[in-house]
Amino acid sequence: MNQELVERLLPGLTHDVEYYEKLYPKRNLEETSIVTRYAPSPTGFVHLGNLFMLSIARKMARQTKGIVFMRIEDTDQERLVENGISKIIEAVKEFGFTFDEGPISENEEIGNYGPYIQSKRKEIYQTYAKELLLKGLAYPDFTTKEELDMIRSEQEKSKRRIGYYGKWARSRFLSEEEIIKNLDEGKPYIIRLRNNGDFNHKIVVMDAIRGKLELPEDDIDQVLIKNDGLPTYHFAHVIDDHLMRTTHVIRGDEWLSSLPIHINLFKILGFEIPTYAHFSPLNKKDGNTIRKLSKRKDPELAVSYYHEMGIPSEALMLYLATVTNSNFEEWYLAHENEDIDNFTMSFNKVGISGTIFDMEKLLNISKNILSRITAQEMYQKTLEWAKKYDEAFAGILEKNCDIAIKTFNIERNSEKPRKDFAMFSEVKNNIFYMFNELFINKDYEWQKISDIEEIKKILSTYLNKYYDEKDSEEVWFNKMKEMCDELGYASNMKEYKQNPSQFKGNVADVSTVIRVALTTKSRTPNLYDIMQILGLETIKGRFNLVNE
RNA sequence: GGCCCGUUGGUGAAGUGGUUGAACACACAUGCCUUUCACGCAUGCAUUCAUGGGUUCAAAUCCCGUACGGGUCACCA
Numbered sequence: 216m217n218q219e220l221v222e223r224l225l226p227g228l229t230h231d232v233e234y235y236e237k238l239y240p241k242r243n244l245e246e247t248s249i250v251t252r253y254a255p256s257p258t259g260f261v262h263l264g265n266l267f268m269l270s271i272a273r274k275m276a277r278q279t280k281g282i283v284f285m286r287i288e289d290t291d292q293e294r295l296v297e298n299g300i301s302k303i304i305e306a307v308k309e310f311g312f313t314f315d316e317g318p319i320s321e322n323e324e325i326g327n328y329g330p331y332i333q334s335k336r337k338e339i340y341q342t343y344a345k346e347l348l349l350k351g352l353a354y355p356d357f358t359t360k361e362e363l364d365m366i367r368s369e370q371e372k373s374k375r376r377i378g379y380y381g382k383w384a385r386s387r388f389l390s391e392e393e394i395i396k397n398l399d400e401g402k403p404y405i406i407r408l409r410n411n412g413d414f415n416h417k418i419v420v421m422d423a424i425r426g427k428l429e430l431p432e433d434d435i436d437q438v439l440i441k442n443d444g445l446p447t448y449h450f451a452h453v454i455d456d457h458l459m460r461t462t463h464v465i466r467g468d469e470w471l472s473s474l475p476i477h478i479n480l481f482k483i484l485g486f487e488i489p490t491y492a493h494f495s496p497l498n499k500k501d502g503n504t505i506r507k508l509s510k511r512k513d514p515e516l517a518v519s520y521y522h523e524m525g526i527p528s529e530a531l532m533l534y535l536a537t538v539t540n541s542n543f544e545e546w547y548l549a550h551e552n553e554d555i556d557n558f559t560m561s562f563n564k565v566g567i568s569g570t571i572f573d574m575e576k577l578l579n580i581s582k583n584i585l586s587r588i589t590a591q592e593m594y595q596k597t598l599e600w601a602k603k604y605d606e607a608f609a610g611i612l613e614k615n616c617d618i619a620i621k622t623f624n625i626e627r628n629s630e631k632p633r634k635d636f637a638m639f640s641e642v643k644n645n646i647f648y649m650f651n652e653l654f655i656n657k658d659y660e661w662q663k664i665s666d667i668e669e670i671k672k673i674l675s676t677y678l679n680k681y682y683d684e685k686d687s688e689e690v691w692f693n694k695m696k697e698m699c700d701e702l703g704y705a706s707n708m709k710e711y712k713q714n715p716s717q718f719k720g721n722v723a724d725v726s727t728v729i730r731v732a733l734t735t736k737s738r739t740p741n742l743y744d745i746m747q748i749l750g751l752e753t754i755k756g757r758f759n760l761v762n763e
Numbered sequence: 764g765g766c767c768c769g770u771u772g773g774u775g776a777a778g779u780g781g782u783u784g785a786a787c788a789c790a791c792a793u794g795c796c797u798u799u800c801a802c803g804c805a806u807g808c809a810u811u812c813a814u815g816g817g818u819u820c821a822a823a824u825c826c827c828g829u830a831c832g833g834g835u836c837a838c839c840a
Contacts, residue, residue, distance in 0.1 A: 256840060291839050360838085376765060377836065405838055414766090431766065441838040448840050472767055472835040495769080496833085505832065537788080538775065544788055545777085566776075568769050569833065576775065576789050586802090631802040662799085695798075708798080723798040730799060738800035 220391060221348045223398060224355050224406070225341045225440075232346050235339055239328050239458040248281035251463040252456070253307075253314070257289050257299030261306040262516045263508065263572070264467060264497055267535050269312060271494075272465050274560050276315075281462070285317030286455060287332040290445045300332075306518055310528045328459045333451050340446040343454055343484065344406050344439050352483060353439060355404040356386035357397045380410065384436045406440040412479055420478060423463065423492040423562035433475040449476050457486040468493040492562050495569040497538075508572060515574065525600040525639025530581035537580075540564045578637040586632040590624035593636075597623075600639035608643050611652050621748045622649045625740040633740060648734040649745070651753060657760065660737040663724045673728050674758045676702065684751050688743045699725050732761050 222228075242250060251272045255265060276283035287300055296302075301321050307313075316326025324331050347353035358366075363379070370377050387409060389397075397404065412434040420428045439450040446454070456464060471493050481488045496507045497516075508516040515521075521531055533555070537544040540560050550557065585593065594616070601609035612619050626633045636642055647653035664670060681694040696706035704725050705711030705718040730742050733754065739745060746754060 254840095288840065294839075356838090363837090371764085374764075403838095407838095425768080428767085435836090438838050443838080445838090447838070452840095467834095468768070469834055470840095474767090493768090498833085500774085507833075534775095542777080544775080545786095548788075570776095571774065573774050573789075579789060626801075629802085633801050635801070692798080699798095721798080726798040736800090740800075742799075 216348050216351060216354070216391070218349065220394065221345055224348065224404070225345045228338060228342050228345060230338070230342055232342060235342065235458060239460065242282070242460045244282070245280055247279050249275045249279045249463050250282045250284075250459075250461050251276055251465055252284050252286050252459070252461055253317075254286045254288050254466075255303055256291065256294050257287050257296060257303065258294055259296045259299040259302035260510070261303055261518045262510065263518060263535075264494075264516075266307075266310065266518055266531070267497060267539065268465055268467065268494060269307065270310075270532060270535050271539055271560065271565075273312060274556075275463065275465070275562075277556065278559060282315045284326060284328070284459065285314045285331060286459070287318060288448065288451070289332060289334045290441075290448065290451055292334075292443065292445070309522065310518070310532060333455070334445065336451075336455070337444060337446075339458070340450060340454055341440060341444065344446075344450070347408070347439070347483070348406065352409050353406050354387060354389065354409055355394055355397075356384075356407045356436075356438075357389075357402045357404045358386055376414070378435045379407070380414075380435045387436065403442050405438050405442050407436040407438055408480070408483070410434050410436050410479070412475075418475060418478060420474060420491065423490050424565045425493060425567055426563075428471075428474070430475045433479040435476070437476055437480075449473065449480060453477055453480040453484065453486065456489055457481070457484070461489050463490045463492060465492045466494065468495050492565075494565065495567055497572045498569045500571050505569070505571060507569075515572070523604060523640070525597075525604070525642075526577065526581050526637070527584055527596070527639075530577060530584050533580050533584070534577045536560075537576075538566075538570050581637045582634040585636045586627070586634045590620050590627055593623040593627075594620045597639050597642050601643075604640070605643065611650050614652075615650055618649055618748055619646075622646050622740075622745075625744040635740070648736065648739075649748065651756075654757070657735065659731050659735050659761070661731055662727050662737050663720055664728050670728050670732070671762055673698075673702065673725060674732055674761060677729060678755065678758055682746075682751075682754070684747070691743055691746075695726060696722055733757050 242248075244250070253265070253269045253272055255261070273283045275281070285303075289295060298321060300318050304319065316324075316328060317331040318324045330336055344353060348355075358379075366379070366383055366385075367377055369375075370383065375383075384407070386407070410433065412432040414431050414434045416432040417429050418432050420430065422428050437449055438447050440446055452464075455461075474491065474493075478488060498505050499508050499513055501512075510516055518531075521528070533547070536555065536558075537547070540558075542564055543558060543560070546558050547555070588596075594612070597619075598609060598612050601612055635645055643653070661670070664673070677695075677698055681698045682691075683694075686694065699706040699722045702725070703719045705715075705721040708721060708723070711718055711721040726742060727737060730739055730745075731737055733742075733745065733749065749757075
């Protein structure tokens, strides 16, 4: 196509292809270094899949002394969300992710291969499109949406493969005169690839995760530049990842079927093809069916969900790592104190069948993590969470800092720490009884001894005759047994088991009465510790409440 | 419908033709320990790798068909 007409189609371009090739030279890195990217749309929404992809991207880059950058894919003007970029940066930072290159705020960026926002790269894409037009490898298309629909329905009727290709690609055959005429009439147009591919011809691609892939060659005249002058994803991906010198494209497997398009474009443009790594999506079991996690149906898809629930980000990262690399979990169990960065991840250990998201397992990982931190840290983190999501509780925690830390410390520093908490959002319900402000629930979980008169008798006997705040745990324990003997309960479990009918119950039943009276719950951490923290006055008060 | 990808217990999975009697972890069940719970310990939990055929002395592992699940066929990414 002649120069003049091309410039009419894509006006105002000041540089040529050579210019950009020189502007973005090959990166000066080791041969084996991986350059990869995180390429979200600026919707502000970060979902688990994104995080999943990002965690492996960063891991692979770090492991090979490479680069991981962020590129904003905003070629769809309809998807823009206000402050979408900062929202993404913030969300991702919560998990400790920062980038070597890319946007660092709504208007600033770092790195020498930018701009990293696609809408700001319009000229670059158009310059390459111009090159293709000049070579006759692209052409303008004036077909309207209605006409495209007609082509499609014709194809459906005659059971042909659907798409704009071969003889169906009518605008391919437009003469220069016809193009000029359309332009004069002011008809809107797009730029399409003049594709000489053959659908019946197979191409072979080595995917880093899936291995050998055999796919039909692309023969569709793909849209390169849309009516608004911006490129399609396909064109932008190829140009960007070439100019940004990406070595590895890590993405979800929903892209697998458009891989031939991308391979084709790389070849036509004469670019080196990067290594692709296609991940399976995170699924969910919904009744009997398995489906991809969905934004609308599954709140756990949004990473903000984990913040709200107070699931520590380390837990999520660990969970994702176990799901990502099949041999990670084993490694982690053997190297609990080591930095995760010491684990060597590899693409070929990544599973290819879709993973079912397992909340149960995530919570277990979380429990382990939270059981190993100090009471002080537990307090800080709970407070931090509460300040954001439960201000009233935050106030109580701050006011009762001492009680809270002591409570978190019960059976924590032992070799076998308690695993009571999986998320910060359940702390309040688990230990509310430690705070008088929260002790309004009188829904007592009485167990074997449920007769209220008997309960009252036990409580008053205990308080008047046996309980002394100053007792050591051992003495305290012995006194409990003494009381059992007095009231007709077995103080010795073995004796009780041999002859249960001789007693009204056993020491466990009696201590449960005290436990429930103090906490309303039958399951709590060590009772002695709880009583020490509550103090005599509170204990008296709680016993009185039972009497009312 | 075309094209592509996948299928090992309730879940994540190990496994790349022969020490696999199918690891390990989570979940579940039972027992022990224990004044509750939690922790811990012990034991159990796929006679079989979606299914049918084939290759082989030998197959979860290789080949073909079938079923089921997923993805994709836009001027969305």
